[in-house]
Amino acid sequence: MATVNLENIKKSYANGFEAVHGLDLSVGEGEFMVLVGPSGCGKTTVLRMVAGLEEVTSGTLRFGNRVMNNVPPRDRDIAMIFQNYALYPHMSVSDNIGFALKLRKMPKDVISKQVGEAAGILGLINWLDQKPGQLSGGQRQRVAMGRAIVREPSVFLMDEPLSNLDAKLRVQMRVEVSRIQRRLGVATFYVTHDQTEAMTMGDRVAVLNNGSLQQCDVPQVLYDRPNNIFVAAFIGSPSMNLYEAFLGSNKTTLSLGSQSIELTDDLVKLRKGLNRYAGKKLIIGVRPEHLMIPGSNDQPYLYGDVDLIEALGSELLVHFSIDARRVHASGVQEDLDTGFSISGEGVARAHARTNVSIGNRVQIGIYVEGIQFFDPTSGNAIWD
Amino acid sequence: MSVKPGVDLPETSQESVAGKAPSFNRDRSRTGILLVLPAAAVVSVFLLVPIGEAIYYSMTNWNGLSAQWEGPSTYVTMFKDPLFWRVLENNAVLLLAVPVTLMCGVTLAALLNEHVWGWRIFRAAIIVPTAVSWVVLGVVGIQAFAQNGMLNSMLGSLGLHFLEHNWLGSPLSALTAVAITFVYSLVGVNTLIFVTGMATIDPSVYEAARLDGATWWQSFTKLTVPLLKRYFVFTFVITAISAFSALFSLIFTMTSGGPNYGTTTIEFFIYQQAFGTGAFGTGALLGIVLLVILSSVSLMQLRLMSRSE
Numbered sequence: 001m002a003t004v005n006l007e008n009i010k011k012s013y014a015n016g017f018e019a020v021h022g023l024d025l026s027v028g029e030g031e032f033m034v035l036v037g038p039s040g041c042g043k044t045t046v047l048r049m050v051a052g053l054e055e056v057t058s059g060t061l062r063f064g065n066r067v068m069n070n071v072p073p074r075d076r077d078i079a080m081i082f083q084n085y086a087l088y089p090h091m092s093v094s095d096n097i098g099f100a101l102k103l104r105k106m107p108k109d110v111i112s113k114q115v116g117e118a119a120g121i122l123g124l125i126n127w128l129d130q131k132p133g134q135l136s137g138g139q140r141q142r143v144a145m146g147r148a149i150v151r152e153p154s155v156f157l158m159d160e161p162l163s164n165l166d167a168k169l170r171v172q173m174r175v176e177v178s179r180i181q182r183r184l185g186v187a188t189f190y191v192t193h194d195q196t197e198a199m200t201m202g203d204r205v206a207v208l209n210n211g212s213l214q215q216c217d218v219p220q221v222l223y224d225r226p227n228n229i230f231v232a233a234f235i236g237s238p239s240m241n242l243y244e245a246f247l248g249s250n251k252t253t254l255s256l257g258s259q260s261i262e263l264t265d266d267l268v269k270l271r272k273g274l275n276r277y278a279g280k281k282l283i284i285g286v287r288p289e290h291l292m293i294p295g296s297n298d299q300p301y302l303y304g305d306v307d308l309i310e311a312l313g314s315e316l317l318v319h320f321s322i323d324a325r326r327v328h329a330s331g332v333q334e335d336l337d338t339g340f341s342i343s344g345e346g347v348a349r350a351h352a353r354t355n356v357s358i359g360n361r362v363q364i365g366i367y368v369e370g371i372q373f374f375d376p377t378s379g380n381a382i383w384d
Numbered sequence: 385m386s387v388k389p390g391v392d393l394p395e396t397s398q399e400s401v402a403g404k405a406p407s408f409n410r411d412r413s414r415t416g417i418l419l420v421l422p423a424a425a426v427v428s429v430f431l432l433v434p435i436g437e438a439i440y441y442s443m444t445n446w447n448g449l450s451a452q453w454e455g456p457s458t459y460v461t462m463f464k465d466p467l468f469w470r471v472l473e474n475n476a477v478l479l480l481a482v483p484v485t486l487m488c489g490v491t492l493a494a495l496l497n498e499h500v501w502g503w504r505i506f507r508a509a510i511i512v513p514t515a516v517s518w519v520v521l522g523v524v525g526i527q528a529f530a531q532n533g534m535l536n537s538m539l540g541s542l543g544l545h546f547l548e549h550n551w552l553g554s555p556l557s558a559l560t561a562v563a564i565t566f567v568y569s570l571v572g573v574n575t576l577i578f579v580t581g582m583a584t585i586d587p588s589v590y591e592a593a594r595l596d597g598a599t600w601w602q603s604f605t606k607l608t609v610p611l612l613k614r615y616f617v618f619t620f621v622i623t624a625i626s627a628f629s630a631l632f633s634l635i636f637t638m639t640s641g642g643p644n645y646g647t648t649t650i651e652f653f654i655y656q657q658a659f660g661t662g663a664f665g666t667g668a669l670l671g672i673v674l675l676v677i678l679s680s681v682s683l684m685q686l687r688l689m690s691r692s693e
Contacts, residue, residue, distance in 0.1 A: 086588035
C-alpha cells in the first residue's frame with residue numbers, strides 16, 4: 001500500500017504544447033481518486049505519468065516517500081486497466097491474468113491458485129480457457145481487472161475502463177469496480193470523462209480542464225460548492241443553469257433579463273463576497289432541482305416559456321427559455337456525455353405528474369439558497 | 385424433426401422458408417457459376433491445358449520437334465539419376481536460408497519498429513534490394529564473393545589473408561554465397577511484411593506488458609513473435625517458394641549452376657536440360673516435380689494459416 005503525491009507536475013511535448021500545468025495532487029492509502037474532465041484536459045496524461053508510460057517534464061512524483069520520476073514502469077508496483085483493456089489476444093484468460101506472475105517466475109501452483117482466486121472474485125471461472133476474442137465487452141473488462149488485482153499492486157490506475165461498455169453494464173460494473181477497490185484497499189487513480197461515474201465512485205474527485213486542476217474534493221462538495229463556473233457546469237446532470245445577472249445596489253435584488261427576484265438577507269450575509277458586486281454584473285448558477293415548476297407566490301419566481309419536455313418516468317426535465325443571457329463554460333458543453341445537449345435556455349426538474357405542456361408560459365420558482373454566484377471575469381465562485 | 389400430435393405448425397411460414405430459400409440459393413449459385421466461368425476458361429486454357437501437356441511430354445523423349453511415348457519409366461529413370469538428387473540437395477541447402485531470412489527480417493523489423501537512431505536510413509537501405517532486379521543482385525553477389533571481390537579485400541585489409549578464397553570456385557562455398565545473396569535479396573521484403581504485421585499490434589498491449597514487468601526481450605518473445613504467427617507462416621512460405629522458383633537469374637549471373645552442379649537448383653536444371661541439351665521431355669518432367677513440390681508448400685501454407693486463425 002502506498003500514498004501517491006504529485007508535486008507541481010508538468011508535462012510538455014517537443015512541439016512546445018504543455019498538456020499539464022503544475023499539478024498538485026495527493027492520493028491517500030486506499031483512497032479512490034477520480035480524475036474527471038473533458039477530452040484533452042490532460043487526465044490520461046497524468047495517469048500515464050504516474051504509470052511511467054510518459055516522462056514527467058518537471059515536478060516530483062512520489063509513492064510514499066520514494067521519488068518515482070525516473071523509475072521504470074515495471075518497478076513501480078502499479079497495475080493499470082486500459083480503456084481498450086489491452087488484453088494479450090493470443091493468451092487465454094488464465095494466461096492473461098497470470099502473465100505478470102509468470103514474469104516474476106512464481107511457482108506454477110501459486111500462479112494457478114492466485115489466478116483462480118481472482119477469477120472467482122470476478123466470476124470468470126468458466127472462462128479461464130477462452131481467448132479474449134471469444135469474450136463479451138464486460139467479460140474482457142473483468143479480465144483486465146483480474147490482471148490488475150492478481151498482482152496485489154500498491155497503486156491501481158484505471159483509464160476510462162467502463163467507457164466501452166453499454167449503459168446498463170456500465171452501471172453494473174461501476175458498482176463492481178468500487179466494491180473490489182474497497183475490498184482491496186489500494187490507492188486508485190480512476191480517469192473518466194463521465195461525471196456520473198466520477199460522482200458515484202470517487203472518494204474524492206479532481207476536476208481538470210486544459211491541463212489545470214480546477215477543484216479536488218469529495219463529490220458532494222464539488223456539487224454544492226463548485227470553485228468556478230467550469231466545475232459548476234461540468235458536475236451535475238443536467239448541467240447547472242448559468243445566467244448573466246445584475247445585482248442591485250441594495251444587494252438583494254437580482255435581475256435576470258427583464259425579470260428580477262429578491263435574495264434573502266440571510267443569503268447575502270452568508271455570501272459576504274456579494275457586497276463587492278452591488279450594482280454590478282455577475283453570473284448566477286441554479287441547479288435544475290432548485291427550480292420548481294410550477295412555482296408559487298410565496299417564493300421568488302420567474303416566468304419562462306416551455307420549449308421541450310423530457311419524460312424520464314420518475315421525473316420530467318422541462319426545458320424553458322427566459323430572456324436572461326445564458327453563460328456557457330468553455331470546454332464543458334460539447335463534452336457533456338449526458339444527452340442533455342439541446343440548446344434550451346434552461347432546464348428544471350419537475351414531478352412526473354406535473355401538468356405542463358410545450359409552449360406554456362410557466363411560473364418557475366427558485367430556491368434562492370441554492371443559487372451559486374460567480375465572478376463574470378474570472379469565473380470564480382463568490383463566497384467570502 | 386418429430387412433431388407431437390395436436391401441435392399445429394404454421395404451414396404457410398414453413399412453406400415460405402422451405403419454398404423460397406432453395407430457389408434463392410439456386411439463383412445465387414447459377415449467377416456465381418456464370419460470373420466465375422470466364423476466369424475458369426482462362427485458367428483452363430493457360431494453366432490446366434499446359435500442365436496436362438507437360439505431364440504428357442514428361443513421359444516422352446520430346447526433343448522440341450518430335451516426341452516418342454516412353455511412359456512413367458521416365459520418372460523411374462530420373463529418380464535413379466544421382467544428379468537429380470544432387471540438384472534437390474542444393475535446393476534443400478538453400479531452404480536452410482529461409483529461416484535465416486525470416487530471422488533477419490523480424491529482427492530488422494523490430495529495430496525499425498523501435499525507431500532506433502537513423503531508422504529511416506536503415507529502412508531505405510534494407511528496402512532497396514527489393515526494388516532491384518535479381519540480375520543486378522547477382523552482379524552484386526559476384527562483386528562480393530569473387531576472387532578479387534569485396535569479401536576477400538576486407539579479409540585482406542584485416543590481415544586475414546589465409547581466409548581469402550575464391551568463394552564462387554568451390555561447390556559448397558559457391559552455394560553458400562548464393563544463399564547469402566538470396567537472403568540479402570529477400571530480407572527487405574520480409575522486413576516490410578513484419579513491419580506491417582507489427583503495426584497491426586495494439587501498442588497498449590506492450591504498455592500493459594511493461595507494467596506487468598516484461599523486459600523488451602520478453603515483450604518481443606512473448607508478445608510480438610506469437611502475435612506475428614500468421615505473418616511468419618506467410619513469409620516462410622513465400623520465401624520457400626522463392627528458394628525453389630526465383631533463383632534462376634541469381635544463379636545464372638553468379639555461377640551458371642557450377643562449379644560441378646554445386647549451385648544448380650531444380651529450376652536451373654530444367655533450363656539446362658531443356659535449353660542446354662534439348663531434352664524438353666526431361667525438362668517437362670522436372671517441371672512437374674517442381675510443381676508437386678511447390679503445390680505441397682502452398683498446401684502447407686493453407687493448413688498452417690487456417691490453424692493459426
